[in-house]
Amino acid sequence: MGIYNCHTHIFTLACVPNRAMGIPLANWISGDRVGRTIAKFANWVTPNSPKRSLGRYLTFAEIGLSATQKNVFDDLLSVYKEWGTVKFVVLPMDMEQMGAGLPNKIYRDQLKEIIDIRKNNSGYADILLPFLFVDPNRFSNGDAVLNFVRDYIEVHGFVGIKLYPAIGYYPFDEKLDKMYGYAQQHQIPILTHCTQGPTYYRGNLDNKRNPRFRPDYLDLKSKDNDDFQRNFTDPRNYRYVLDTLGFKDLKINMAHYGGADSMLGKSKKNNSWYPEIKKLMADFPNVYTDISYTLYNTDDDFALYKKLLADLNDPVIGNKILFGTDFYVTTPAKPEDKLRDEFYSFLVKNNSEPIFDKITQTVPQKYLSSDFYVAD
Amino acid sequence: MLQAKAIDVLLSLAFIYMLFSIAVSGIYELYQSLYNRRGRFLKKVLTEVLNDPHNYNFADELYRHPLVDSVKETRKVFPSNLSSEHFAVAMADILQYRSRNKSLRFNHETKKYDVLEDALYDTLSPFEKLKNGIDTLNDGPFKRIAETWIFDISEGLDKNLAIEKAKANIEAWFNTYMERTGGWFKRDLRTRMITLGSVVALVFNVNSIILVEYLWKEDAQREIIVQTAMNYVATADSISQKQALDTNTNISQDSLIKRHLQSAQEAGKIIEELNLPIGWESFYDYKDSFFEVKNKANDSWWGYLKFGLFALIGWISTGFAISFGADFWYNALKKLIDTKKTLKENK
Numbered sequence: 001m002g003i004y005n006c007h008t009h010i011f012t013l014a015c016v017p018n019r020a021m022g023i024p025l026a027n028w029i030s031g032d033r034v035g036r037t038i039a040k041f042a043n044w045v046t047p048n049s050p051k052r053s054l055g056r057y058l059t060f061a062e063i064g065l066s067a068t069q070k071n072v073f074d075d076l077l078s079v080y081k082e083w084g085t086v087k088f089v090v091l092p093m094d095m096e097q098m099g100a101g102l103p104n105k106i107y108r109d110q111l112k113e114i115i116d117i118r119k120n121n122s123g124y125a126d127i128l129l130p131f132l133f134v135d136p137n138r139f140s141n142g143d144a145v146l147n148f149v150r151d152y153i154e155v156h157g158f159v160g161i162k163l164y165p166a167i168g169y170y171p172f173d174e175k176l177d178k179m180y181g182y183a184q185q186h187q188i189p190i191l192t193h194c195t196q197g198p199t200y201y202r203g204n205l206d207n208k209r210n211p212r213f214r215p216d217y218l219d220l221k222s223k224d225n226d227d228f229q230r231n232f233t234d235p236r237n238y239r240y241v242l243d244t245l246g247f248k249d250l251k252i253n254m255a256h257y258g259g260a261d262s263m264l265g266k267s268k269k270n271n272s273w274y275p276e277i278k279k280l281m282a283d284f285p286n287v288y289t290d291i292s293y294t295l296y297n298t299d300d301d302f303a304l305y306k307k308l309l310a311d312l313n314d315p316v317i318g319n320k321i322l323f324g325t326d327f328y329v330t331t332p333a334k335p336e337d338k339l340r341d342e343f344y345s346f347l348v349k350n351n352s353e354p355i356f357d358k359i360t361q362t363v364p365q366k367y368l369s370s371d372f373y374v375a376d
Numbered sequence: 377m378l379q380a381k382a383i384d385v386l387l388s389l390a391f392i393y394m395l396f397s398i399a400v401s402g403i404y405e406l407y408q409s410l411y412n413r414r415g416r417f418l419k420k421v422l423t424e425v426l427n428d429p430h431n432y433n434f435a436d437e438l439y440r441h442p443l444v445d446s447v448k449e450t451r452k453v454f455p456s457n458l459s460s461e462h463f464a465v466a467m468a469d470i471l472q473y474r475s476r477n478k479s480l481r482f483n484h485e486t487k488k489y490d491v492l493e494d495a496l497y498d499t500l501s502p503f504e505k506l507k508n509g510i511d512t513l514n515d516g517p518f519k520r521i522a523e524t525w526i527f528d529i530s531e532g533l534d535k536n537l538a539i540e541k542a543k544a545n546i547e548a549w550f551n552t553y554m555e556r557t558g559g560w561f562k563r564d565l566r567t568r569m570i571t572l573g574s575v576v577a578l579v580f581n582v583n584s585i586i587l588v589e590y591l592w593k594e595d596a597q598r599e600i601i602v603q604t605a606m607n608y609v610a611t612a613d614s615i616s617q618k619q620a621l622d623t624n625t626n627i628s629q630d631s632l633i634k635r636h637l638q639s640a641q642e643a644g645k646i647i648e649e650l651n652l653p654i655g656w657e658s659f660y661d662y663k664d665s666f667f668e669v670k671n672k673a674n675d676s677w678w679g680y681l682k683f684g685l686f687a688l689i690g691w692i693s694t695g696f697a698i699s700f701g702a703d704f705w706y707n708a709l710k711k712l713i714d715t716k717k718t719l720k721e722n723k
Contacts (some may be wrong), residue, residue, distance in 0.1 A: 014436075067440075068440065103428065104423070104433070105433055105436060106427075106429055106432070106433060108431070108432055108522075109432045109433045109436060112432060115480070118480060118489070119478055119480060119491050123489075124488055125480055125489035125491070155479045155480075156479065157479070157480030157482060157489055158479065195650050370653055372482055373482050374484060374487055375480070376487050
């Protein structure tokens with residue numbers, strides 16, 4: 001029996017539009033030798049400050065600058081080489097419709113590269129489990145979305161579907177209805193990004209102010225793109241999908257558990273997200289969450305880990321939490337091995353080692369299995 | 377008399393610019409090699425035409441192809457040139473592979489993925505695979521290019537001849553495209569040479585205005601420079617300096633850099649021997665003798681500003697002149713020497 005890391009990335013920086021993070025600084029640092037030298041020098045001058053040091057950004061850039069996704073995946077495998085068989089849910093990113101320009105490597109290339117890695121490298125098809133990133137803005141109607149998804153799931157062996165509403169769509173977008181129906185029918189896992197981050201829609205907000213549902217909690221007048229992304233990501237939107245639209249059995253992972261700040265009650269505006277995700281998990285049979293990225297936070301004597309442990313011991317939601325790390329996006333915050341080992345050690349120290357088996361094996365098996373893939 | 381003097385000044389100037397161009401070319405070749413400029417430029421121009429948003433980035437595939445990948449020095453250092461034959465073989469191979477319909481299917485018994493091979497693929501001829509591969513592309517700029525590679529090949533043509541003809545078409549397209557992009561590279565090079573030339577002019581204080589004034593006034597020194605220039609040209613065919621001027625020779629990148637650096641060193645030595653008014657030691661001496669800035673420069677900000685502008689124009693002029701390259705100045709020098717000889721004979 002293998003263990004599962006349910007949230008990783010292997011896309012290279014070539015797949016990211018230059019303005020995806022607002023300013024082209026990341027690309028500049030990562031893509032230019034002069035920029036890299038300056039960053040190295042700055043890191044040497046201020047080794048411990050800022051908290052997420054430039055050195056770690058540099059490591060992030062180094063990984064991202066890898067020539068191919070296979071290089072990145074091999075980097076990931078090397079971190080887990082002593083852990084036996086580990087399977088990774090790999091999440092591509094389609095950032096072409098987010099108003100930040102076109103990346104050097106277009107989305108189709110990114111997908112083709114993943115398919116080739118799995119076909120041409122013995123054993124990789126069984127440990128690299130790709131989800132298909134779906135952005136409805138790319139398609140003219142729901143049938144086109146469905147055809148796209150069916151092709152990649154049924155012909156190319158993709159395991160699940162990845163949503164990232166922050167890049168400019170609502171989860172209850174009409175064009176996604178048929179896809180939800182198909183996913184529910186075949187129990188195909190969906191993973192949706194559920195925290196406020198630096199990757200969000202950078203284009204004109206005016207055509208985003210008239211969604212299909214207009215609940216009170218949406219702030220549709222907001223003029224700031226960073227603030228507006230909350231409208232897309234808000235976990236309450238999924239009640240419309242699960243309840244109002246009737247996809248009650250949809251298997252969906254609300255990734256990142258709302259984010260570390262929301263979990264610790266330190267978020268300025270999103271403190272309701274964490275309890276809302278818990279409620280969704282309690283109310284619907286197939287709603288999950290994962291602890292990717294949030295794991296980096298060990299502040300205040302492991303306050304977040306303690307909260308997680310309490311949730312993991314809960315008889316209902318405790319069986320719906322998945323292990324994931326968010327490799328290599330987390331690298332600026334904490335290296336992958338440290339992130340994993342700190343959490344594992346914490347569980348061991350608290351006599352909760354079986355919980356690690358639960359979140360890396362039992363729960364992922366249930367979550368990932370569908371008519372097209374059986375996790376064992 | 378005045379005409380001969382003017383020719384001598386121009387001749388000396390051309391010689392000085394040529395020496396500096398050789399020196400700057402040496403520095404630039406080193407920079408190009410360190411930063412893999414040629415390789416990166418080649419990748420950029422290929423990406424420009426092979427990255428089709430409606431299909432795939434075929435430049436990426438090309439660079440991953442074993443034929444191209446094997447000539448990369450390291451993972452991130454791209455080859456500085458690519459033969460048309462390698463390009464044609466690699467592109468044909470990439471497009472042929474595209475017609476292969478392998479799929480991944482989860483096997484519920486073994487609980488593993490099976491790669492389902494395309495049974496039809498191996499029954500096709502290389503040309504049919506290529507044609508099918510192009511047919512599978514979405515309409516887009518690259519498909520239109522790829523279609524021109526096979527449009528003049530009739531269905532009835534022998535299969536082996538057809539694929540050879542297609543490869544020849546790809547080679548011809550590549551050569552034409554490379555010829556066109558060669559012009560882009562030269563334009564890009566020119567801009568960089570102006571910048572680098574101006575930086576060198578600033579660092580070594582090579583002010584064209586001062587040089588002209590100096591060459592005009594210092595008869596004895598001008599005579600020495602003219603003589604040195606004529607000797608240089610006379611012997612250029614038999615010595616390595618000529619090689620530095622010839623950028624088209626088919627030699628390896630490393631030896632080209634070595635040759636440039638050696639020529640740069642030699643050029644530097646000649647410049648030093650010419651005892652020119654360059655460098656910062658004599659800066660204030662020369663500022664005093666031009667455009668009457670001497671009096672004002674010493675006592676007012678306007679004077680300094682005027683002097684600064686004068687220096688700036690002088691440096692940029694030098695940079696601009698250097699950007700024409702050693703080849704240009706060598707030819708100019710030869711023409712000026714011929715003119716000088718004709719003038720002398722007429723006299």
